[in-house]
Amino acid sequence: xxxxxxxxTAAELSHLLKDKAVSAVEVTTAxxxxxxxxxxxxxxFLNTDAANALAQAKASxxxxxxxxxxxxxxxxxxxxxxxxxxxxxxxxSGSKILKDYISPYDGTCTQKLKAAGMxxxxxxxxxxFAMGSSTENSAFFPTNNPWDLKASPGGSSGGSAAxxxxxxAPLAIGSDTGGSIRQPASFCGIVGVKPTYGRVSRYGLAxxxxxxxxxxxxxxxVEDAAMLLQVMAGHxxxxxxxLNVAVPDYVGALQANIKxxxxxxxxxxxxxxxxxxxxxxxxxxxxxxxAAGCELVDISLPHTALAVPVYYIILAAExxxxxxxxxxxxxxxxxxxxSDAIDLFAKSRAEGFGPEVKxxxxxxxxxxxxxxxxxxxxxxxxxxxxIRRDFALxxxxxxxxxxxxxxxxxxxQGAKVNDPLAMYLNDIYTIPTNLAGICGVSFNGGFSADGMxxxxxxxxxxxxxxxxxxLTHAFEKAHPEANKRPTLA
Amino acid sequence: xxxxxADIIVRLTRLACGQDDVAxxxxxxxxxxxxxxxxxxxxxxxMSEANSLKALPxxxxxxxxxxxxxxxxxxxxIAELARLALKADEKIRLTGQLEGILDYIQQxxxxxxxxxxxxxxxxxxxxxxxxxxxxxxxxxxxxxxNAPLLASGKRAIREDQLVVPKVVE
Numbered sequence: 144x145x146x147x148x149x150x151x152t153a154a155e156l157s158h159l160l161k162d163k164a165v166s167a168v169e170v171t172t173a174x175x176x177x178x179x180x181x182x183x184x185x186x187x188f189l190n191t192d193a194a195n196a197l198a199q200a201k202a203s204x205x206x207x208x209x210x211x212x213x214x215x216x217x218x219x220x221x222x223x224x225x226x227x228x229x230x231x232x233x234x235x236s237g238s239k240i241l242k243d244y245i246s247p248y249d250g251t252c253t254q255k256l257k258a259a260g261m262x263x264x265x266x267x268x269x270x271x272f273a274m275g276s277s278t279e280n281s282a283f284f285p286t287n288n289p290w291d292l293k294a295s296p297g298g299s300s301g302g303s304a305a306x307x308x309x310x311x312a313p314l315a316i317g318s319d320t321g322g323s324i325r326q327p328a329s330f331c332g333i334v335g336v337k338p339t340y341g342r343v344s345r346y347g348l349a350x351x352x353x354x355x356x357x358x359x360x361x362x363x364x365v366e367d368a369a370m371l372l373q374v375m376a377g378h379x380x381x382x383x384x385x386l387n388v389a390v391p392d393y394v395g396a397l398q399a400n401i402k403x404x405x406x407x408x409x410x411x412x413x414x415x416x417x418x419x420x421x422x423x424x425x426x427x428x429x430x431x432x433x434a435a436g437c438e439l440v441d442i443s444l445p446h447t448a449l450a451v452p453v454y455y456i457i458l459a460a461e462x463x464x465x466x467x468x469x470x471x472x473x474x475x476x477x478x479x480x481x482s483d484a485i486d487l488f489a490k491s492r493a494e495g496f497g498p499e500v501k502x503x504x505x506x507x508x509x510x511x512x513x514x515x516x517x518x519x520x521x522x523x524x525x526x527x528x529x530i531r532r533d534f535a536l537x538x539x540x541x542x543x544x545x546x547x548x549x550x551x552x553x554x555x556q557g558a559k560v561n562d563p564l565a566m567y568l569n570d571i572y573t574i575p576t577n578l579a580g581i582c583g584v585s586f587n588g589g590f591s592a593d594g595m596x597x598x599x600x601x602x603x604x605x606x607x608x609x610x611x612x613x614l615t616h617a618f619e620k621a622h623p624e625a626n627k628r629p630t631l632a
Numbered sequence: 633x634x635x636x637x638a639d640i641i642v643r644l645t646r647l648a649c650g651q652d653d654v655a656x657x658x659x660x661x662x663x664x665x666x667x668x669x670x671x672x673x674x675x676x677x678x679m680s681e682a683n684s685l686k687a688l689p690x691x692x693x694x695x696x697x698x699x700x701x702x703x704x705x706x707x708x709x710i711a712e713l714a715r716l717a718l719k720a721d722e723k724i725r726l727t728g729q730l731e732g733i734l735d736y737i738q739q740x741x742x743x744x745x746x747x748x749x750x751x752x753x754x755x756x757x758x759x760x761x762x763x764x765x766x767x768x769x770x771x772x773x774x775x776x777x778n779a780p781l782l783a784s785g786k787r788a789i790r791e792d793q794l795v796v797p798k799v800v801e
Contacts (some may be wrong), residue, residue, distance in 0.1 A: 243778075243781065244778050245777065245778060247770060247774040247775070247777055247778070248770075248774075340753075340754045340755065341754075341755065354752060354753045354754070380760065380762060383757060383758075383759070383760040384753065384755075384757050386755070446743075449739070449740065449743060452736060452737040452739055452740050453740065455733065455737060456737060456740075463714060467715075470715070471780055472780070472794060472796055473778075473779065473780075473794060474778035474779065474780065475778075475780065476780065477780030477781070477782070477788065479782075479783045481797055482797075483797050483798075483799075484796060484797050484799050485715070486717075486797075487796065487797055488715040489711075489712075489715045489716060489717035490717045491780075492714075492715055492716050492717070493716050493717040493718060493719075496716070498722075498725075501716060501718070501722070501726065502726060502729060502730070504714050504716060505707070505710055505711065505714055505716070505726055505730060506730055506733060507714075508710050508713050508714040509705065509710050509730070509734075512710065512713065518741070519737070519740075521750055522740050522741070522743075522745060523737075523740060524750030524751050524752060525745035525748040525749070525750050525751075526740055526743050526745060526748075527750070527751040528748050528749055528750065528751045529743070529745070529748060531751055531754065563729055563732075563733065564732055564733060564736055567733075578751075578754075579754060580753075580754020580755060581754075605755075
C-alpha cells in the first residue's frame with residue numbers, strides 16, 4: 144500500500160485524501176520511507192526533515208477531520224529546490240558559501256504552499272546558485288538520473304526533477320532562468336513548467352539573473368503541474384516585477400477541445416545538433432497534433448541562434464551584481480584570516496564559490512566593465528529585443544510553438560562539465576523563452592531505444608499557460624506510456 | 633592525465649606561440665604536467681619552475697612567455713573588481729575558458745541593432761510604492777542569526793551589531 148501511494152499522481156492523492164481513503168500522515172510516511180531507502184542512490188535531496196514533514200501532515204489531517212481542508216492539495220507533499228526560503232530550513236543554493244545558512248523567513252511561494260496545506264518535504268539539490276545544466280556544479284554532490292544512475296538528471300533543478308521522477312515526492316518546485324526546470328524535466332521524463340515572467344513571485348528565491356528568473360512546478364503529469372501552478376501563481380507586492388493579473392483556472396482549462404488550435408513549427412529549432420531520436424519524437428508529436436485537428440503552421444524565429452550568446456552576457460552581468468551580496472559580512476562563510484575589509488570580501492568569496500560561479504562572476508564583471516559595456520551588455524540587450532520581437536510576431540500567427548526541449552537525451556555525468564561552452568549550448572531551445580518572458584512546458588514525448596525519456600517543449604505567449612496545458616494534456620492522455628516511471632531497487 | 637591538465641597545457645601553449653603548433657608543443661608538455669601534477673598538484677609550481685624547464689627541447693618559446701596575464705583579458709583587474717581572490721592556476725584556467733566564451737559571443741558584433749531599443753526586462757517595469765506605514769520586520773536576533781562564524785566558533789556579533797575588520801584608521 145505505502146509503495147503504491149508513491150506512484151500516485153498529485154491529483155490522485157488529492158482525491159484519496161478528500162475521500163479520506165488515506166491520511167496525509169500515511170501519504171507522507173510513504174514518501175519518507177521511499178526516500179530514505181532509495182535516495183542514497185539518486186541523491187536528489189540535500190536536506191530532509193522527516194519529523195517536520197510528519198508534523199505538517201498531522202496538522203493537515205486534523206484540519207480535514209474538522210472539515211477545514213485548505214484546498215485540493217492539502218496534505219500532498221512537495222519538494223523544494225534549495226534556493227527558496229522556508230523559515231527554519233536550509234537554503235544553501237547548492238553553495239558552500241551558504242552551507243550553514245538557515246532562512247529566517249518564508250518566501251511568497253513558500254507561504255502560498257503552506258496556505259494551501261501542502262506538506263513541504265525535502266530540499267532538492269541544484270547547480271550552485273542555479274548555474275548549470277547537469278547538477279554537477281552543486282558544491283555538495285551530483286544528483287543521479289533515476290532512469291540511468293550514471294546519467295545527469297539535467298539542471299539546474301536536477302534534484303527537483305529527480306525527486307519527482309524517483310517518486311520521492313509527487314510534486315516539486317524548481318526555478319528556471321534559461322531552462323533549469325524544463326531541461327531536467329525532459330531528462331527525467333516528467334513535466335516541468337516555466338511560467339510567464341512575473342506570474343510567480345520571486346520573493347524568497349535566491350536571485351541568479353533577476354530579469355530572467357522564474358519559479359515553476361514539476362510533476363508527473365500536466366494536470367499535477369497545473370494544480371501546483373494554481374497555488375504558486377499570483378501578484379505579490381513584495382516583487383515589483385510580479386504581474387498584477389488575475390490567475391485563471393488552469394485545471395479547468397485542461398479538458399478544452401484542441402481542434403483548430405494553431406501550432407507553430409520553427410525550423411530554427413530543428414537544425415544541426417538535434418539528435419535523430421529526439422527529432423523522431425518531435426515528428427511523432429507533430430503527427431499527433433495534426434491528427435487531433437490542430438493546424439500546423441511554419442513560423443520563423445530567425446534570431447534563435449543568437450539567444451545563447453545574448454543569454455550568457457545578460458545572465459553573467461546580472462549574476463555578478465546579484466552575487467555581490469555574498470561578501471562574508473552579514474551572513475555566509477567568512478574567511479578565517481583577513482587583513483582588511485577588501486581582503487575579507489575577496490577571500491571569503493574565493494573560498495565560498497565554486498568554479499562555475501567564479502567563471503560567471505568574472506565574465507559578468509568583464510562585460511559590465513567600463514569600456515566594454517556598450518560592446519557586450521548593451522548590445523546583448525538590443526539583440527534580446529530582436530528575440531522578443533520574433534516571438535511577438537510568431538504569436539500573431541499561432542497559439543503555441545512546438546520544439547524539442549533539449550538536443551539530446553540525458554548525457555552521462557562528466558561528459559560536458561569541463562567544457563563550459565558545450566554545456567551552455569545544451570540550453571539552446573530553452574533560453575529564448577526566458578529572454579522573451581513567455582511561458583513554456585516540457586513534457587515527455589516518449590523514450591529512446593535505450594529507455595531514456597525525450598522531452599518536448601510547447602511554448603505559449605505571455606500568460607498563455609492555460610493554452611499550453613490544454614494542448615500538452617491532450618498529448619499526455621493519448622500517450623499514457625509517457626507517464627511511465629523508472630525502476631529503482 | 634585529467635582534462636583540467638589538458639586545458640592548462642593548451643592554454644599555456646597558446647600564450648607562448650599562438651594557435652599554431654599547439655599539438656607539437658602539447659605532447660612533450662603533457663608528460664611534464666602529469667609528472668608535476670602528481671608531485672605538486674599545482675600549475676603555479678610549473679610557472680615558478682619556468683627556468684629549469686627552459687633546458688627541455690621545444691619549450692623555450694613557451695617558457696620565455698609563461699605569463700598568464702599577458703592577454704587582452706586582464707584577469708587580475710577583473711578579479712579585483714569582482715572581489716575574488718583567485719589562485720594563480722585559477723587565473724590561467726579562467727582566462728583560457730573566458731577567451732573561448734568571448735570568442736563565441738563576438739558573433740553579436742555582426743548583428744544589425746541600429747535603432748533597436750535595449751530590453752532590460754521582458755515587460756516594462758515601474759517603481760512600486762507601499763504605504764509609508766510600519767509593518768512586521770525581523771527582530772535583531774533574527775537579522776543576526778546567520779552572522780558569519782569566526783574561528784573561535786562564535787558568531788561575528790557584538791551588542792546586536794556585526795563585527796568586521798577595521799575600515800578606517
